[in-house]
Amino acid sequence: MQRIVVLALVGMLVGCGDPEWVPATVDDDPDLPALEFNDSRFHVERTGLDSGVPIIFLAGGPGNDFEYLTRLDETCDGQWLGSRYSLVWWDQRGCGRSRRHDDGLNLPQFRADLDALVEIVDPSARGVVLVGHSWGGMFAADFTNRHPERVRGLVLIEPGELTQELLDDNPTPDIVTPAAEWVNDFAWAQELVTLDDHERLDFALLVAARGAQGSYRINREEAPTVRLGGAVIRANLGGEFYPDGYDFTTDLDRFTTEVLVIAGDTPTSDLGRELQLRQIDVFVDATLEVLEGSGHTDVVWADGCRSATLIDEYLTRIEASR
Amino acid sequence: MIAALLALAVVAHVPTVRMDDEHGRPSTVGASTGFDDALLPVTVGYATGLRPWQRPLTLGATLTMPMLRPDFGDLRGSVYAELDVNRELGWMVRVAHGWSVIGTRNDAFSAVGMAARGGVTVGWSARRFAIGGELVAGLTAFTHVHTTTWGREIGGLPFTRATFGAPAWSLETGLRAGVLLGRVELALRAGFDRKGRLNLAIPPVYATLGVAVRWGADEWRDAVARGRAKRHGDGRAPQ
Numbered sequence: 335m336q337r338i339v340v341l342a343l344v345g346m347l348v349g350c351g352d353p354e355w356v357p358a359t360v361d362d363d364p365d366l367p368a369l370e371f372n373d374s375r376f377h378v379e380r381t382g383l384d385s386g387v388p389i390i391f392l393a394g395g396p397g398n399d400f401e402y403l404t405r406l407d408e409t410c411d412g413q414w415l416g417s418r419y420s421l422v423w424w425d426q427r428g429c430g431r432s433r434r435h436d437d438g439l440n441l442p443q444f445r446a447d448l449d450a451l452v453e454i455v456d457p458s459a460r461g462v463v464l465v466g467h468s469w470g471g472m473f474a475a476d477f478t479n480r481h482p483e484r485v486r487g488l489v490l491i492e493p494g495e496l497t498q499e500l501l502d503d504n505p506t507p508d509i510v511t512p513a514a515e516w517v518n519d520f521a522w523a524q525e526l527v528t529l530d531d532h533e534r535l536d537f538a539l540l541v542a543a544r545g546a547q548g549s550y551r552i553n554r555e556e557a558p559t560v561r562l563g564g565a566v567i568r569a570n571l572g573g574e575f576y577p578d579g580y581d582f583t584t585d586l587d588r589f590t591t592e593v594l595v596i597a598g599d600t601p602t603s604d605l606g607r608e609l610q611l612r613q614i615d616v617f618v619d620a621t622l623e624v625l626e627g628s629g630h631t632d633v634v635w636a637d638g639c640r641s642a643t644l645i646d647e648y649l650t651r652i653e654a655s656r
Numbered sequence: 657m658i659a660a661l662l663a664l665a666v667v668a669h670v671p672t673v674r675m676d677d678e679h680g681r682p683s684t685v686g687a688s689t690g691f692d693d694a695l696l697p698v699t700v701g702y703a704t705g706l707r708p709w710q711r712p713l714t715l716g717a718t719l720t721m722p723m724l725r726p727d728f729g730d731l732r733g734s735v736y737a738e739l740d741v742n743r744e745l746g747w748m749v750r751v752a753h754g755w756s757v758i759g760t761r762n763d764a765f766s767a768v769g770m771a772a773r774g775g776v777t778v779g780w781s782a783r784r785f786a787i788g789g790e791l792v793a794g795l796t797a798f799t800h801v802h803t804t805t806w807g808r809e810i811g812g813l814p815f816t817r818a819t820f821g822a823p824a825w826s827l828e829t830g831l832r833a834g835v836l837l838g839r840v841e842l843a844l845r846a847g848f849d850r851k852g853r854l855n856l857a858i859p860p861v862y863a864t865l866g867v868a869v870r871w872g873a874d875e876w877r878d879a880v881a882r883g884r885a886k887r888h889g890d891g892r893a894p895q
Contacts, residue, residue: 353818
């Protein structure tokens with residue numbers, strides 16, 4: 335009997351470490367499509383027309399994976415972006431199924447990663463289309479600000495504030511309050527799941543992912559994630575991600591192609607129509623499309639088809655004007 | 657691993673002023689709260705003092721629940737033992753050991769696990785006062801996780817049920833002090849709580865304040881008796 339108990343305990347303590355807390359990264363699953371550059375390994379999937387102009391999709395956060403953008407990959411009103419373009423779905427550094435890193439998770443590194451990705455998918459420099467949501471929209475605007483000659487089209491879907499000044503004037507609601515249920519759930523769960531490696535960090539952060547935006551950025555339909563980039567979110571919360579006083583608009587006057595901005599209009603969103611009306615003037619030529627009743631992620635998920643149709647129409651428009 | 661677990665112990669929410677009494681068997685019930693793995697978790701507990709091997713031994717049990725947002729899925733039940741190495745008052749060296757069953761429930765998953773905690777307290781112990789530095793290590797032996805539909809369909813979690821070995825640990829270093837005022841003990845614990853190298857913005861500290869009532873020791877029975885005798889004016893304690 336004693337032997338059985340001891341064996342059970344040993345099995346419990348040693349053998350139970352096998353299940354995966356979260357989906358594997360490209361380092362753990364060699365079957366996942368991946369690209370290696372900048373001393374990292376990234377999850378990159380490509381759909382659509384191989385020879386088409388690349389459209390790079392940039393997810394929000396920083397810290398989200400691209401899964402919640404994939405409704406833009408569907409056929410809507412008989413049109414599919416992939417029928418004319420090469421669609422590039424990229425999990426940014428430390429996010430989704432890309433490799434995890436403890437440090438170096440900051441804007442300069444992310445800039446270097448996007449620069450390298452553009453070189454890989456557009457070696458002949460004919461230009462790429464960038465489609466970014468939330469942080470991804472800021473990221474896309476920043477790339478355009480630095481390399482306007484490499485951008486063929488720019489679609490910003492409820493981008494965050496493009497300058498520090500605007501951010502300071504449009505504060506995000508204080509999501510980390512001691513009385514918040516998710517804060518208490520998150521803290522208490524650490525009795526059972528210590529944040530000692532990336533798997534457990536990404537797993538435990540799901541507790542916060544829903545609650546942290548629970549009282550604002552309300553959506554009609556919840557958008558899915560595959561795996562959060564916990565270390566990236568941690569770096570952002572710790573103030574390590576953005577440099578002091580960022581400004582992604584300094585040279586945007588060099589980009590004269592029309593920019594498409596898509597926003598929802600729910601009163602709970604701090605990044606909806608009102609903010610976009612305030613910052614759209616930084617572009618030489620921009621069109622704002624407002625999706626009524628659409629929340630912050632509804633614009634790409636619940637209303638993903640509406641956005642995909644708008645993007646398709648936009649691309650037709652700018653290609654015709656070239 | 658098992659040996660390491662068995663070597664661990666718990667000292668949280670244990671009475672600080674010594675429980676032993678050579679002429680009785682004191683017991684105590686109390687409650688504590690503060691910040692410890694959550695804001696305002698309330699712990700209620702019972703403990704009793706023994707004196708085996710001529711050394712003070714405290715045995716107890718506690719139940720903890722975060723009360724700011726009460727949820728019966730978030731609970732911790734513990735049993736523990738704490739032994740004073742020194743038989744006499746004065747320099748205090750205590751070792752403790754305990755086990756806890758912990759549960760949690762949130763949007764993404766519910767989980768239950770078993771943890772061992774252990775530690776040592778070194779300081780000074782007087783009859784009605786004690787203070788010391790403590791070092792407490794904790795290791796969760798296993799956690800059984802059941803993911804929610806939201807966790808799987810929206811959060812991307814790849815399993816419905818799974819058991820994970822040694823998924824959590826903690827290391828607390830801090831101060832522990834208590835004072836006995838009549839039958840009432842006030843106790844304080846505060847210090848740093850190290851949990852995981854990728855810990856987030858949750859403050860890595862703990863601080864709790866507890867109050868407990870004791871009964872059952874001979875000295876208190878004698879004091880009550882002396883009081884009665886004084887009121888009756890015969891100067892003798894009733895038999």
